[in-house]
Amino acid sequence: MFKHHGNKRNLRHNLKIASLLSFVAGLVNVAGFLAVQKLTTNVTGHFAFFVDEIFKLNFRQGFIYFLYIFFFFLGSFFSSLLVEFLLRRNEKYSYVIPTGIESAILFGIAVFGENLIIHSPDAIAYTLLFAMGLQNSLVTKISNATVRTTHLTGLFTDLGIELSQxxxxxxxxxxxxLFVSIKLRMTIISFFFIGGITGGIFYSNMGLQVLLIGVAALLLGLLYDRIRFNIVLLERKYVYKIYSKNRQF
Known part of the structure; x- marks a missing residue:
């Protein structure tokens, strides 16, 4: 799911990672909005509000909207920088560490978010936007720009074009x-929707602790990749062992 990069990936890999990360993004989107009434998975609306506040000469509020945009960008920049660094040092950690960082961020907001809502609600928005920028950059890099999971505008545009074709x-x-591409886009949209519904249903009882569901999903994704890797490794060792025995005869 995570460990295959670029041309090594196939549709099955992309469908798995699209399902997982779009579910997490949908969950974060709804949980963040219900908590602080801000969009926390994309910056398109924030840019419009930023320009509006600047024209009103309300520079303080405008700067806050600018920070929303900046933290999403910062998450993307940090993720790409980290992946490039890890690819040159130890490739097997190039997806584990960024995903682990995203999990830690969501866990921190889940645990401390209720206090932040009272004292610094914007900090929640900044942090979740950073996490989603990190996720979007990671999955874009892993999938060679085939999969994007944190917002749906481009997906619906591409889906409309492909359906018309x-x-x-x-x-x-x-x-x-075309059918392969449509299937991938429909998967992302569907799981973003499922994540959003899950966030909305459980937020009323759990508050920001609903983000722990997203943390669990990310960690299960990493665990799945590790188990799959070990199974493939054992299969290869078994095949090599059988091959070696046959050569002896």
């Missing part, structure tokens, strides 16, 4: 590629 292109190979 089905009416005009009949070449089997091109239609196969």
């Amino acid at each position: 089905l009416f005009f292109y009949s070449e089997p190979l091109f239609r196969k590629k």
Whole structure:
């Protein structure tokens, strides 16, 4: 799911990581909005509010909206910087550490968020935007820009284009590629929606601790990758052992 990068990835890998991370993004989006009434997975709306406040000469509020944008950017920058560094040092940790950091951030907000809502609600928005910038950059880099999980505007645009193309292109190979792309985009949208519904249902009882569901999902994703890696390793050792025995005869 995580460990295959770029051209090594296939549709199955992308569907798995899209399902997991879009679910987490949908959960964070709803939980963050219910907690502080701010969008915490994308910055498009924040940019509009930023410009509006600047034109009103309300520079203090405008600066707050600027910080929303900046923290998303900072998360993306930090994630890419970290992945590039780890790829050169120890490739197997290039996805584990960024995902672990995102999990730690969500865990921290889940545990301390209720106090922050009272004393510094903007800090929750900054932190969640950083985490989502980190996630979006990570999955974009891992999937070679095939998967994006934190916002849906571009996804619905691409989905609309691809669905319209089905009416005009009949070449089997091109239609196969279209169906693959449509399936991936529908998966991201569906799991973002499921994550949002989950966040909305459980927020009324759990508050920001609902983010612990997202933490559990991320950690299970890392665990799944480790188990799969060990299984493949054992299979290869077994095949090599059988091959070696056959050569002896």
